[in-house]
Amino acid sequence: MSAFPRTPNTRPLPNVGLPTDPDYEQRLAEFEARIEAGEKIEPGDWMPYEYWRQLVRMISQHAHSEVVGMLPEGAWITRAPSLRRKLILLAKVQDEAGHGQYLYHAVETLGVDRGTLIHQLLEGKAKYSSVFNYPTLTWADVAMIGWLVDGAAIKNQTMLAHCSYGPYSRAMVRICAEETFHYKQGKEAITLYAQGTPRQRRWAQDALDRWWWPALMMFGPHDKDSPNTPALMRWKIKTKSNDTLRQEFVNEIIPELMAVGLEIPDPDLRYDEETGNWLIGPIDWAEFWQVIRGNGLMNQARMAARRQAHEEGQWVREAVEAYARRHQARQAPEKIAA
Numbered sequence: 399m400s401a402f403p404r405t406p407n408t409r410p411l412p413n414v415g416l417p418t419d420p421d422y423e424q425r426l427a428e429f430e431a432r433i434e435a436g437e438k439i440e441p442g443d444w445m446p447y448e449y450w451r452q453l454v455r456m457i458s459q460h461a462h463s464e465v466v467g468m469l470p471e472g473a474w475i476t477r478a479p480s481l482r483r484k485l486i487l488l489a490k491v492q493d494e495a496g497h498g499q500y501l502y503h504a505v506e507t508l509g510v511d512r513g514t515l516i517h518q519l520l521e522g523k524a525k526y527s528s529v530f531n532y533p534t535l536t537w538a539d540v541a542m543i544g545w546l547v548d549g550a551a552i553k554n555q556t557m558l559a560h561c562s563y564g565p566y567s568r569a570m571v572r573i574c575a576e577e578t579f580h581y582k583q584g585k586e587a588i589t590l591y592a593q594g595t596p597r598q599r600r601w602a603q604d605a606l607d608r609w610w611w612p613a614l615m616m617f618g619p620h621d622k623d624s625p626n627t628p629a630l631m632r633w634k635i636k637t638k639s640n641d642t643l644r645q646e647f648v649n650e651i652i653p654e655l656m657a658v659g660l661e662i663p664d665p666d667l668r669y670d671e672e673t674g675n676w677l678i679g680p681i682d683w684a685e686f687w688q689v690i691r692g693n694g695l696m697n698q699a700r701m702a703a704r705r706q707a708h709e710e711g712q713w714v715r716e717a718v719e720a721y722a723r724r725h726q727a728r729q730a731p732e733k734i735a736a
């Protein structure tokens with residue numbers, strides 16, 4: 399276990415074990431036996447440093463993705479084509495804010511406060527899903543995001559609902575229920591467009607052409623290029639690999655997209671009779687890494703919007719802190735009296 403390269407000399411929390419601890423091997427064996435038996439690891443339970451590090455990395459990236467993910471669709475709330483669509487979109491974007499909240503709470507159970515995480519995001523030091531760095535050019539993009547992006551998110555999050563860390567898995571159960579609504583509204587809207595006027599059909603196809611590959615990239619690099627996968631699977635933070643999830647998603651969604659008359663923008667796509675899998679052409683990983691490194695079409699605009707929201711929310715944070723101080727001061731004499 400001492401092979402993990404990033405183990406520090408100091409422990410972030412008293413319950414986080416370091417390989418240099420005298421009882422590390424024994425406690426690790428007990429920890430792994432609990433995971434093997436299907437038990438959840440809860441805040442305060444002993445855990446190896448690498449498990450703690452992977453959880454903080456993964457849940458914080460997930461939280462940031464939910465919050466930044468509000469922006470591409472949020473831009474269309476004022477331009478929704480009907481009151482019904484506006485209400486649906488408002489509810490969806492608000493849900494995503496809630497998902498960010500649950501997930502920041504989940505990271506806080508690991509001793510890292512959200513202020514630190516948000517600071518990392520605003521400084522450009524934290525990652526979030528690359529898919530949100532693409533622009534939403536038409537209303538059909540909003541619908542396609544619901545079907546494809548929320549659909550891909552559900553695949554990933556249904557797996558995470560079974561993960562070994564209790565707070566993360568429980569957050570996922572609620573989040574998945576809401577994502578299902580996001581997915582359904584997107585699918586309904588695209589289905590209507592795909593059967594609508596020639597212009598509406600063009601919008602739907604154009605949205606699919608632009609969102610198809612970014613949605614497939616959401617599952618992350620191929621397993622052979624994913625350095626975190628072995629540790630994540632060993633400790634059941636993830637129970638399925640990136641390529642497995644991507645293949646499941648592709649197999650489910652391709653027949654559905656074809657059924658409404660849309661064309662998958664992949665000249666190499668073919669159905670493999672033997673395995674029952676839809677085999678996709680090569681993913682442009684150079685584009686993926688470009689976007690991750692901050693060079694996507696919308697990276698700068700997304701971060702500028704988050705920074706502006708943070709600055710404009712300063713008075714709210716100050717008011718909350720002032721209220722908390724006053725509340726504490728009022729409580730203090732009572733406590734002393736008690």
Ligand SMILES: [Fe+2]
Pocket residue numbers: 464493494497573577
């Ligand atoms: Fe979400």
Ligand SMILES: [Fe+2]
Pocket residue numbers: 494548551576577580
């Ligand atoms: Fe969603």
